[in-house]
Each structure stands twice: as structure tokens, then as C-alpha cells.
Amino acid sequence: MKFTVTVTLKKDVLDPQGKVVLNTLQNLGMDNLKSIRQGKYFEIDMNDIDEEKAKKKVDDMCKKLLANMIIEDYKVNKI
Amino acid sequence: MKFTVTVTLKKDVLDPQGKVVLNTLQNLGMDNLKSIRQGKYFEIDMNDIDEEKAKKKVDDMCKKLLANMIIEDYKVNKI
Numbered sequence: 001m002k003f004t005v006t007v008t009l010k011k012d013v014l015d016p017q018g019k020v021v022l023n024t025l026q027n028l029g030m031d032n033l034k035s036i037r038q039g040k041y042f043e044i045d046m047n048d049i050d051e052e053k054a055k056k057k058v059d060d061m062c063k064k065l066l067a068n069m070i071i072e073d074y075k076v077n078k079i
Numbered sequence: 080m081k082f083t084v085t086v087t088l089k090k091d092v093l094d095p096q097g098k099v100v101l102n103t104l105q106n107l108g109m110d111n112l113k114s115i116r117q118g119k120y121f122e123i124d125m126n127d128i129d130e131e132k133a134k135k136k137v138d139d140m141c142k143k144l145l146a147n148m149i150i151e152d153y154k155v156n157k158i
Binding site for chain 2: 004006007008018023026027030032033034035036037038039040041042043044045047048054057061064065066
């Protein structure tokens with residue numbers, strides 16, 4: 001059973017890394033860019049068969065390690 | 080117009096960062112984990128109105144800056 005997790009900074013948290021990417025792209029000649037925000041992405045493969053149980057486990061992983069809940073949000077998707 | 084881009088290592092490329100996450104989660108007591116691969120995630124907001132044109136531009140950004148086509152794949156989604 002495979003899940004994807006995306007971890008993004010909360011809306012009001014500054015994202016200097018995304019800003020650098022934005023500036024670099026503009027220097028490369030890209031126009032009409034409004035904003036870029038960068039996040040983390042994980043593909044998690046599990047041996048569990050019970051989907052609900054597996055999803056709960058992934059949720060737990062996000063809270064314990066993958067995301068910093070003070071400044072970040074996360075989304076879990078089954079693929 | 081908003082797009083998300085996920086950049087992942089190609090299947091045959093080693094992912095030491097993902098391996099560290101896997102080991103750490105196992106040390107935290109998570110079982111039944113098969114594999115974890117880590118990637119990058121971008122949310123790109125553009126002023127363009129023409130969707131096809133904007134998508135082509137995002138594609139261009141990936142090839143020029145966001146992804147290293149030798150070892151990475153990327154996926155673009157409109158949200």
C-alpha cells in the first residue's frame with residue numbers, strides 16, 4: 001500500500017527557499033510568476049493490508065517526524 | 080493559475096535521505112514499512128490566463144531549474 005505525503009509551510013510562514021527559486025526563475029527570463037512555495041514530498045510504501053490502519057500510521061509518522069506542526073501542514077494521499 | 084510540481088529521484092537512483100527517514104521511523108517503533116523515498120514539492124502561482132501556455136512554461140522551469148533530468152523525474156498538476 002503506497003501513500004504520498006506533501007509537507008508545506010503554513011500560509012503565514014515566510015518561505016525564503018521558495019523566494020530564491022522565484023528570483024532565479026525570473027533571472028532566467030520567466031515572466032508572469034506570482035509566487036513559488038517549496039515543500040517536502042515523501043512516497044511511503046507499507047506492508048499493511050488494512051487501509052484505515054495504514055493511513056492512521058502514516059498520519060502518526062507525519063506528526064512525529066515528517067512535519068513540524070507549528071509551522072507546517074501536511075497532506076496524505078493513497079496512490 | 081496554480082500548479083504543483085513534484086520532483087522525485089528516478090527509480091534506480093539511490094535515495095540515502097529517504098533511507099535515513101525510514102530508519103528513524105523504524106527506531107521510533109513504526110513497523111511494516113517497506114520503503115520511503117523523498118522528493119521535492121513546489122507550488123507555483125502564475126498570472127497567465129492561457130492554461131496551455133502556463134503549463135508549457137512550468138514544464139520549461141522544471142527542465143531548466145527545478146529538476147535534474149539525469150537523475151530525477153517530475154510531475155506537473157494544475158490545482
